[in-house]
Amino acid sequence: MAAAAVQVFATEEAVANGLAKYTSDLSKKFIHKRGAFTVVLSGGYLIKSIRKLLEPPYVDEVDWAKWHVFWVDERVVHKTHPDSNYKLAYDGFLSKVPIPPKHIYAINDSLSAEDAADDYELRLKQLVESGVLEVSTTTGFPRFDLMLLGMGPDGHLASLFPKHHLLRENQRWVTFIKDSPKPPPVRITFTFPVINASAHVAMVVVGTGEVDAVGRALGRRDSSSDLLPVQMVTLEDGEFIWFTDKEATSKLGSLYRCRNRFQTLLMRIGMGSFTGSWFRKSKG
Numbered sequence: 526m527a528a529a530a531v532q533v534f535a536t537e538e539a540v541a542n543g544l545a546k547y548t549s550d551l552s553k554k555f556i557h558k559r560g561a562f563t564v565v566l567s568g569g570y571l572i573k574s575i576r577k578l579l580e581p582p583y584v585d586e587v588d589w590a591k592w593h594v595f596w597v598d599e600r601v602v603h604k605t606h607p608d609s610n611y612k613l614a615y616d617g618f619l620s621k622v623p624i625p626p627k628h629i630y631a632i633n634d635s636l637s638a639e640d641a642a643d644d645y646e647l648r649l650k651q652l653v654e655s656g657v658l659e660v661s662t663t664t665g666f667p668r669f670d671l672m673l674l675g676m677g678p679d680g681h682l683a684s685l686f687p688k689h690h691l692l693r694e695n696q697r698w699v700t701f702i703k704d705s706p707k708p709p710p711v712r713i714t715f716t717f718p719v720i721n722a723s724a725h726v727a728m729v730v731v732g733t734g735e736v737d738a739v740g741r742a743l744g745r746r747d748s749s750s751d752l753l754p755v756q757m758v759t760l761e762d763g764e765f766i767w768f769t770d771k772e773a774t775s776k777l778g779s780l781y782r783c784r785n786r787f788q789t790l791l792m793r794i795g796m797g798s799f800t801g802s803w804f805r806k807s808k809g
């Protein structure tokens with residue numbers, strides 16, 4: 526049984542600070558351990574959520590030369606197109622830190638969706654060969670150090686949408702979709718076995734847009750309904766943490782709110798540690 530930890534911050538600003546510290550700590554840990562840090566980004570609001578990494582102390586502490594950056598999903602458009610997740614990340618984050626360009630793995634935007642998915646999967650396999658990317662010893666799927674993900678109001682993550690057949694894909698590392706309900710329709714995406722092989726997944730959800738999905742994902746399980754895609758994140762051997770704020774969790778029960786208030790008090794009087802404020806939600 527895998528567990529998710531839920532961290533509820535008072536504000537979006539506090540989420541951004543917490544996420545920067547979490548990412549910077551993991552970056553140090555993995556670079557010390559194996560000389561590289563493999564980070565997967567999503568599109569959407571996530572890029573704004575990681576902005577504090579661009580500020581002191583993190584911008585100076587992080588060993589950017591050792592980062593390797595990937596996308597959990599990408600729209601099949603040119604890299605300069607306003608819909609491109611690469612462009613979003615480049616303009617808002619990657620252009621501001623000294624990550625070597627050869628460590629930034631954008632999709633090949635001259636290919637069709639089918640070929641771009643094949644090409645991306647092949648490049649991941651080459652990175653496994655060269656030792657940059659680890660693999661799960663149990664499943665053989667690639668094991669990224671950290672995935673920084675967002676969730677949509679329908680509970681989707683990456684380009685894995687409710688009731689879509691791609692939710693059941695269990696062979697491919699990277700696949701394509703041509704009927705994404707969120708525009709644009711044509712995309713490539715990591716599959717669940719890849720997401721679930723991760724060492725760490727941070728699910729970042731702030732504001733009121735996703736309150737219903739957060740309530741369903743973290744509230745009492747309704748066995749009569751289909752699982753939301755986000756509920757299918759069950760890491761084999763990793764840490765799954767929600768970074769949320771009060772608004773996003775406003776539909777959760779009083780237990781969540783009480784525990785968070787108690788933790789905030791402990792932190793104010795200097796007795797709470799960051800990890801101490803997490804509370805565990807059993808999954809499965």
Ligand SMILES: O=C(O)[C@H](O)[C@@H](O)[C@H](O)[C@H](O)COP(=O)(O)O
Binds near residue numbers: 567675676682684707
């Ligand atoms: O290409 C995309 O559409 C994104 O990668 C997608 O998976 C995103 O992360 C979620 O839809 C959440 O998006 P928001 O943060 O904008 O709600």
